Amino acid sequence: MTAINDVTEVTGSQKRSRWGSRLDRREGRTAFFFLLPGLIGMVLFLVVPIIASVVLSFTNWKLLGTPQFVGISNYVRLFTADPQFWPVLRNTLFFTAEYLVLNIVISLGLAVWISSLKMGQRWFRVVFFLPTFTPGIAVAIVWMLIFAPGGFFDFIMRSLSVAMPSMLTDQTLAMQAIIIVSLWAGVGYNTVLFNAALDMVPQSYLEAARIDGANAWQRFWKIRLPLISPTLFFGTVMTAITSLQVFDQIYVMTRGGPGNATATLGYAIYQRGFQNFQMGYASTIAWVMFAMIMALTAVQFWLQRKWVHYDN
Amino acid sequence: MTTKSRTRFSLALDILNHGGLLIVALIFLFPFFWMVSNAIRSNAEVMAVPVRILPHVFEWDNFAKAWTQLPFGRFFFNSMFVASSVTVITVIVSCLSGYAFARLKFPGRDALLMAYLGTLMVPAIMLIIPLFLIVNSLGMVNTFQGVILPVAFGTFGAFLMRQFFLSIPMELEEAARIDGASRLRILVSIIVPLSMPAIGLLSLFTFIAQWNNFLWPLIVMTGSDNATLPVGLTYFQTQQGTQWNFIMAGAALSMLPGVFLAILLQKLIYNSIALNAGMGGR
Numbered sequence: 160m161t162a163i164n165d166v167t168e169v170t171g172s173q174k175r176s177r178w179g180s181r182l183d184r185r186e187g188r189t190a191f192f193f194l195l196p197g198l199i200g201m202v203l204f205l206v207v208p209i210i211a212s213v214v215l216s217f218t219n220w221k222l223l224g225t226p227q228f229v230g231i232s233n234y235v236r237l238f239t240a241d242p243q244f245w246p247v248l249r250n251t252l253f254f255t256a257e258y259l260v261l262n263i264v265i266s267l268g269l270a271v272w273i274s275s276l277k278m279g280q281r282w283f284r285v286v287f288f289l290p291t292f293t294p295g296i297a298v299a300i301v302w303m304l305i306f307a308p309g310g311f312f313d314f315i316m317r318s319l320s321v322a323m324p325s326m327l328t329d330q331t332l333a334m335q336a337i338i339i340v341s342l343w344a345g346v347g348y349n350t351v352l353f354n355a356a357l358d359m360v361p362q363s364y365l366e367a368a369r370i371d372g373a374n375a376w377q378r379f380w381k382i383r384l385p386l387i388s389p390t391l392f393f394g395t396v397m398t399a400i401t402s403l404q405v406f407d408q409i410y411v412m413t414r415g416g417p418g419n420a421t422a423t424l425g426y427a428i429y430q431r432g433f434q435n436f437q438m439g440y441a442s443t444i445a446w447v448m449f450a451m452i453m454a455l456t457a458v459q460f461w462l463q464r465k466w467v468h469y470d471n
Numbered sequence: 472m473t474t475k476s477r478t479r480f481s482l483a484l485d486i487l488n489h490g491g492l493l494i495v496a497l498i499f500l501f502p503f504f505w506m507v508s509n510a511i512r513s514n515a516e517v518m519a520v521p522v523r524i525l526p527h528v529f530e531w532d533n534f535a536k537a538w539t540q541l542p543f544g545r546f547f548f549n550s551m552f553v554a555s556s557v558t559v560i561t562v563i564v565s566c567l568s569g570y571a572f573a574r575l576k577f578p579g580r581d582a583l584l585m586a587y588l589g590t591l592m593v594p595a596i597m598l599i600i601p602l603f604l605i606v607n608s609l610g611m612v613n614t615f616q617g618v619i620l621p622v623a624f625g626t627f628g629a630f631l632m633r634q635f636f637l638s639i640p641m642e643l644e645e646a647a648r649i650d651g652a653s654r655l656r657i658l659v660s661i662i663v664p665l666s667m668p669a670i671g672l673l674s675l676f677t678f679i680a681q682w683n684n685f686l687w688p689l690i691v692m693t694g695s696d697n698a699t700l701p702v703g704l705t706y707f708q709t710q711q712g713t714q715w716n717f718i719m720a721g722a723a724l725s726m727l728p729g730v731f732l733a734i735l736l737q738k739l740i741y742n743s744i745a746l747n748a749g750m751g752g753r
Contacts, residue, residue: 183576189654190575194583197568200624205590208601215601272492277485285737286496289503292729294683296701297722301506304517304715311505314522343502348744355745390748404596407685411705425596432600433690445597452594 215442222436233443243419243427248447250334251423255402255455258338258345262398265342266349267391271379273350274357284354288347295344295407302340303327303412330420333413337421340408345401349394356390357383385468392467396459403452424448503726510534510719517715530716537720545696546703547724553618553688553699554681560623561677562670569632570658574644584633587626596686603690613693622687628673635669636662672743675736679729700725 216233220226237244273283290298305311308325316323326336360383368378384391406425409415415422415430422430424444432441509517511533512526538544571577572584602621603612611617643665644657652660663670685701692698695706704725707718733740 186575187577190571190577190580193567193571193575193654197564197624197626197629200564200620201587201590201626203605204602204621204624205593205598205626208598208605209593211601211604212597215604269495272488272495276489276492279489281737281741283492283496284741285734286500288737288740289500289730289733292679292683292733293726294685294701294704294729296683296685296704297506297725298502300704300718300722301502304509304719305502305505307518309518309520309522311522343499351741351744352748355741356748358745359749387748393747400594404594406596410685410689428596428600429686433603438600438604442600445600449594449597 212442212445215439216446218439219437220439222438226439229439233440237440237443237447243422244444246419247422247424247427250419250421251403251405251425251451254334254338254341254405254423255399258341258402258405259395259399261338261342262346262349262402263391263395266346266394267353269346269350270353270357271383273354280354284351287350290344291347293344296411298344299340299408299411302336302343302408306336306412327413328417330417333417333421337405337408337412340412341402341405344408345398349398352390352394353387356387360386388467389469392459392463396456399455399459400452403448403455424451506719506723506726510537510716510723512716514714514716517719533716534720534724537717537724541703541707541714541717541721543700543703543717543721543724546698546700546721549615549697549703550682550700550725553615554678556615556619557623557681558674558678560619561625561628562674564624565628565632565673566658566663566666566670568629569636570654570662572629572633573636575654584630587629590626591630599686599690602687606691612691613697614691615697617691618688618697618699622681622684625677628677631673632666632669635666639665668739672739675732675739676743679732682725682728 215226217228217230218226219229219233269287273280276283306326307313308328312326324332326332364382364386365378368382373381404425405423406429409421409423409426410429413421415426424447428441428444428448431437431444508525511529511531512523513528513530516523516527538547568587572580606612606617606621609617611620639662644661647657647661683701684699688699688702689705692702695703698706700721704718704721707714707721
């Protein structure tokens with residue numbers, strides 16, 4: 160932000176003589192050619208699609224045939240007539256809530272644990288980060304084998320004498336399996352992020368608190384946590400945005416099933432758009448997802464006043 | 472005596488602390504082990520009851536078979552081509568735009584930069600339907616350009632490069648300008664060589680994101696010959712007599728570049744994430 164303001168000041172303070180304006184024009188032309196490739200790409204693959212998506216959501220286009228403008232009837236149908244929409248919305252919120260809380264708690268726990276070590280910190284960071292850099296599809300396929308009936312997970316449960324149905328085919332457990340896989344794939348980034356933030360807490364603060372008699376528990380809650388809370392907030396917002404879009408694991412492991420127990424908004428967009436070819440209706444679902452992302456982000460920004468601590 | 476026993480006590484605590492996390496890390500790594508362990512056993516043994524932790528017979532040539540027969544070798548090269556092409560285009564376009572934003576004066580520059588930043592807020596999954604329709608109308612369904620071009624113009628790179636270029640002292644290029652060098656010349660021979668840390672970072676994250684990308688190639692690559700590795704992995708899921716051992720070998724192959732880069736470039740990755748941690752919310 161500050162960098163942008165600095166540039167504005169420099170530009171504004173320069174005198175625009177005749178000679179200068181000719182130079183400016185030449186510079187403007189150079190800038191135009193430098194920006195052209197990026198601009199063409201952005202207009203064609205970002206601006207046009209965004210506008211097209213809004214327009215599509217008010218049509219009933221099914222890929223073949225001519226699209227018809229149907230006003231807000233897609234939205235009306237989504238909220239009032241579609242029997243699958245509310246379960247899908249509920250699944251998405253359920254996934255996001257449980258995944259978000261567990262991800263932040265686990266990654267913060269791991270980050271604190273790693274930062275307490277005297278040696279090998281960077282190797283532990285690498286271990287937990289590894290799944291972040293691997294394809295989500297490959298991760299999901301490996302876990303599908305682990306959760307398969309008679310597979311490794313069932314073997315462990317039987318060894319522990321725990322009687323439970325097979326994870327991926329059970330109405331309530333399937334979502335838990337998806338969440339476990341997502342956590343395994345996703346805690347690494349936040350672990351490194353929070354660990355890096357903890358590394359930045361000045362040692363002198365912790366030393367001073369120790370001298371004042373604060374124990375490790377108090378030092379964590381009263382000093383380290385408040386000091387890393389801006390990073391914690393950043394991690395929470397980014398994780399929430401990605402978890403509302405969950406798709407890969409569900410496509411591979413359950414295809415939204417059993418029934419539609421694991422069908423989320425991301426999966427519904429794919430299903431409506433590329434299996435039923437309801438391009439208009441799928442765009443409507445996409446905008447509902449966008450509204451939810453914006454709403455959740457706004458709520459978090461509103462809540463941050465209560466718990467995020469900024470020093471200046 | 473008391474100080475000695477206290478240090479001994481804290482040493483024991485330290486060992487316990489390291490050992491505890493080591494156990495957690497080993498459990499965490501189990502899926503990687505399970506993938507390889509199932510890749511190198513016969514298919515009958517994958518589903519055998521009771522579960523065997525290690526294969527009865529180690530069939531290391533399953534990797535070679537998966538590479539040539541399935542054909543994960545072909546998918547591997549498709550993925551490599553798509554991810555590399557997107558990376559090259561992204562780096563070139565980002566350097567050009569980033570330089571214009573950092574060093575050139577033109578009307579509406581700050582507004583345009585804001586627009587670039589604004590597009591970062593739009594989630595990728597929202598745009599797949601219109602993007603597919605655009606690719607379809609350009610006749611690029613099931614082509615490499617159809618997979619590559621729509622994801623090669625992300626605006627984040629332009630912003631990243633701009634930020635880095637601003638940190639390069641102006642004096643370095645002023646001498647070249649007095650000698651009459653063109654802006655393109657200055658960018659290529661002075662600015663780019665100085666920006667290798669930022670270009671490396673942009674390349675790394677672009678490459679990995681595209682290597683791991685699934686939904687977009689799934690939609691565009693309708694024919695099996697052009698499939699990328701993640702899409703190819705799903706082809707063998709529903710066919711009868713699923714060859715689990717070969718699929719695990721393919722999954723391992725798909726993880727190889729990411730695992731390799733994460734270990735090799737751990738310092739770069741940590742520093743870039745630390746930068747996020749430092750800026751987080753501030």
